[in-house]
Amino acid sequence: MKEIDIADLKKITELVKTKYNYDFTNYAMSSFKRRILRILELQNTTVDVLIKKLNESDFLDDFLNEITVNVTEMFRDPPFWRVLRDDILPAIMLNHQKIRIWHAGCSSGEEVFSMTIMLREMGILDKVSIIATDLDTTILERAKAGEYNLKNMELNEKNYIRYQGNSTLKDYYSEVGGKAIMDKSLVENVSFRKHDLVNGEVFNKFDLILCRNVMIYFNQTLQNDVLRKFHESLFKYGYLAIGSKESLIWCDIANKFIVVNNEEKIYKKIKD
Amino acid sequence: MSRFDLNNKYKAVVIGGSAGSFQGIVKILSHLPEDFPLPIIMCLHRLKHVRNGFVEALSIKSIMEVTEPFDKENIKRGKVYLAPANYHLSVELGNYFSLSTEEMINNSRPAIDITLGTAAYVYRDKLIGILLSGANRDGAVGMKYIKDKGGLTIVQEPSECMIDTMPTAALNITPIDHILKTDDIVNFFSELNKHYK
DSSP states (O other), rough: OOOOHHHHHHHHHHHHHHHHOOTTTTBOOOHHHHHHHHHHHHHHHHHHHHHHHHHHHSSSHHHHHHHHOOOTTTTTHHHHHIIIIIIIIIHHHHHHHSSSEEEEEOOHHHHHHHHHHHHHHHGGGGGGGEEEEEEEEEHHHHHTEEEEHHHOOOHHHHHHHHHHTOOOGGEEEETTTEEEEEEEEGGGTTEEEEEEEOOOOOOEEEEEEEETTTTGBOOOOHHHHHHHHHHHEEEEEEEEEEEOOOOOOOOOTTGGGEEEETTTTTEEEEEO | OTOOOOSOOOOOOEEEEEETTTTHHHHHHHHHTTTTOOOOEEEEOOOOOOSSSHHHHHHHOOSOOOOOOOOTTTTTTEEEEEETTOOOOEEETTTEEEEOOOOBBBBBBSOOHHHHHHHHHHHHHGGEEEEOSSSSOTTHHHHHHHHHTOEEEEEGGGOOSEEEEHHHHHHHSOOOSEEEEEEHHHHHHHHHHTTTO
16 A cells, blocks of 8 residues: 655645645545545656656646546435435425525536536425535546546436436436437526635525535544534525535534434525 | 464554455454454455445444544544545655545555555554455455554455465465464454553
8 A cells, every 4th residue: 555745735736726726634534644645656656756747837737636536426325315305305495496506526527517406306306406515626627527437327217216206317418429318408597616615705695505425534623614614605494515425513513503404414504 | 262362562453354354354444442442444455436325334233433534533442443435545744544536456455555555654563464355366465564653554365265366366476474263363452452451
């Protein structure tokens, strides 16, 4: 197993912070270290060369693309999506004509497509405005393109079946040259934007924020900061969904939320 | 009986296992000494999409309750932890867990190498690593890392394993302190426990 000194990690985070204003200081140490080691391996290079590249050339986009973890699935945790469909969205619809949703850290867009497929099957896609953000512009382009490896669709289809959708996932994509090309009309009203949860400003208010398996890459200090931003970005009685193995209970402002569904980790903002 | 030459410096036990390890795990957990003082951190290959059932099945048999840690949960003495389905489980400096959904390693998520490797980084020579039956090579590198950091390494006796690929892979790349049948791993825990009394 390869190793990297904490001092070298610090050199890299300092450089990226001062030169590019991306702050990875408070990323969870073990996974951040693995990402850096992965870049070194993929580039077949050393820390010094990596630092040189970051200093000199337009390597930043590649760096951000590799540093962020972009492993995701459509309808990951099918029971979560059933709860959204059967409980959360109907509850929001009771009080709102228009639903505003933010996918924070949308990666390659699988979750955005899951959402819009679900909304279309519910017949309310036109009542929902969605903003999907990520700090990695390369991955945002992939999300917009909606083209996925066909072999990933097997797992996505299995998840969709367990979610108990109305049809088959095949109705939402066509197969072209080993790729699954998603139906673009699903995301024509989705705004894909670059946004960094660490340094980014609060930019809008939402009824529902999805940020599943994103904050696991942050340490608790940063989780607290980001949660404060989410709190500010939610309407009162708006919902926040995090990953099923994440928890808000250690966060400073946990008392401003209540747990709506503990199994699926869906929270509701109850205090401003 | 001092065949293991133990002391009370250890801070944690990590256990890796895959195909054919369930019975061994159950036997170990069901024979743990009451109030066993160290955290036991288990990374077992499991079905990715089945979130529920496994931890409950282990808990029923175990002397101590088995839980799947949440991201950033503190690691406590005398608790048994199981890596959740479809997440890698890491130990962080500061004695807490973090989870991740990074790429699979050795076709596995959770990957035993990640749990063992990060635990070795944090606990260094104060870690005991145990690798049980399994059908791939995951965990071998993690065991080597534990050994390199001065920790204590144990693999299940290959002849007793349903599938011995995993312990054999570890034996091939690093010295292993003890090669034990499950019954002897049970004895190991009870002897270790005596050093903390």
